[in-house]
Amino acid sequence: IMEEATEFLRRVQSGGTLPLITSCCPGWVKYCETFHPDFIPNLSTCKSPQQMFGAMAKSYYAEKMGLRPEDIFVVSVMPCTAKKFEITREGECGAGIPDVDVALTTRELGQMIQRAGLLFAELPEEEFDPALGIATGAGHIFGASGGVAEAVARYCLKDKSKNALRMLEHSGLRGSDPVRFVTLPIGEREVHIAIVHGLSNAAKLLDQIENGEVQVDLVEVMSCRTGCVGGAGQPYALMNTKLQRA
Numbered sequence: 001i002m003e004e005a006t007e008f009l010r011r012v013q014s015g016g017t018l019p020l021i022t023s024c025c026p027g028w029v030k031y032c033e034t035f036h037p038d039f040i041p042n043l044s045t046c047k048s049p050q051q052m053f054g055a056m057a058k059s060y061y062a063e064k065m066g067l068r069p070e071d072i073f074v075v076s077v078m079p080c081t082a083k084k085f086e087i088t089r090e091g092e093c094g095a096g097i098p099d100v101d102v103a104l105t106t107r108e109l110g111q112m113i114q115r116a117g118l119l120f121a122e123l124p125e126e127e128f129d130p131a132l133g134i135a136t137g138a139g140h141i142f143g144a145s146g147g148v149a150e151a152v153a154r155y156c157l158k159d160k161s162k163n164a165l166r167m168l169e170h171s172g173l174r175g176s177d178p179v180r181f182v183t184l185p186i187g188e189r190e191v192h193i194a195i196v197h198g199l200s201n202a203a204k205l206l207d208q209i210e211n212g213e214v215q216v217d218l219v220e221v222m223s224c225r226t227g228c229v230g231g232a233g234q235p236y237a238l239m240n241t242k243l244q245r246a
Contacts, residue, residue: 001138001148003046005155007207008218012191016042019209019216022148024048026086027223031199036206039138042219047099049142050076050083051092053132054099061132062095069095075102077109079143079231082223092106105233143228145197146174149182149220176226179205181216197222198232 008020023029023044032039047055056074058069064081078082083103086092092099104112157164172182172194178201182193190216194216198200202221208214220239224230 001136001142001151001155003052004044004148005152007044007046008152009156012069012189012217019219021219022043023219024069024142024148025080025082025084025222026089027080028202028221029147030085030201031202031223032221035203036225038210039206043142047092048083048086050078050103051086051094051099054092057092058095058097060101070097073102074100075104076100077104077106079228079234081105081232083233097235105231107233107235110235140211141174144174145176145222145227146180146195146220147227148174148222149193149195149218152193152218153184153186157193158187181214191218192216193218193220195220197227198225199223 004020004024006020010016011018011020019042021039021044026048029043032043045150046052054074057074061067062069062072065240075151078089083105087098087100087103101105112182135225138154141147142151150168150171153173154160154165154169155172158169168184171184172180174196175195178196178198180195182195184193192215194205194214196205196219202223205214205219209216209219222228224232
């Protein structure tokens with residue numbers, strides 16, 4: 001989020017291409033490239049979190065631990081089936097080798113745990129290895145619709161007090177409506193943000209932006225309903241009947 005938010009501020013301050021459209025969802029990025037190539041300059045240049053982590057693991061982390069990049073095998077566990085396609089994209093090799101070697105869905109991991117006969121309730125509690133430090137609160141909300149936009153807004157706000165962050169939490173950035181518009185005062189100007197989930201809704205929003213019906217500075221797009229948390233790789237029990245039918 002530091003990279004994406006920094007890029008957003010740079011575009012706003014230098015008159016760059018706006019609106020900035022998020023690039024963390026590989027399904028959305030591929031859809032944009034195929035059906036709305038005119039908006040490719042609007043896409044953030046940032047890799048997705050999966051690919052960023054893989055690239056850092058095989059460069060920064062490898063150097064830090066005295067390891068060869070080719071000796072690190074990165075397996076990601078994601079709520080998304082498009083992540084499997086993403087690891088094969090051209091250019092996803094920051095250290096000269098694939099950033100991520102295997103992408104599993106959460107559903108696949110659950111099936112593997114079940115087949116191995118692991119009983120998590122009987123395992124002793126243990127802390128995660130802090131490979132790259134402590135995760136931020138913004139990282140926790142990243143996968144829900146509106147979470148990326150809120151994380152960007154948090155970064156851009158000069159006032160990062162509890163009251164300011166609470167204001168963002170209740171600003172309407174996060175929610176279940178398929179398309180939402182929020183205006184926030186950031187710095188010396190008001191920033192207009194659009195949040196959309198579901199590709200059919202994203203297509204309509206792009207048409208509105210292209211036709212001049214909507215004026216926004218930042219657009220968050222997630223392919224799956226409710227965001228990554230409702231991804232196609234999630235356990236079916238997490239998806240309600242309406243979302244499954246959709």
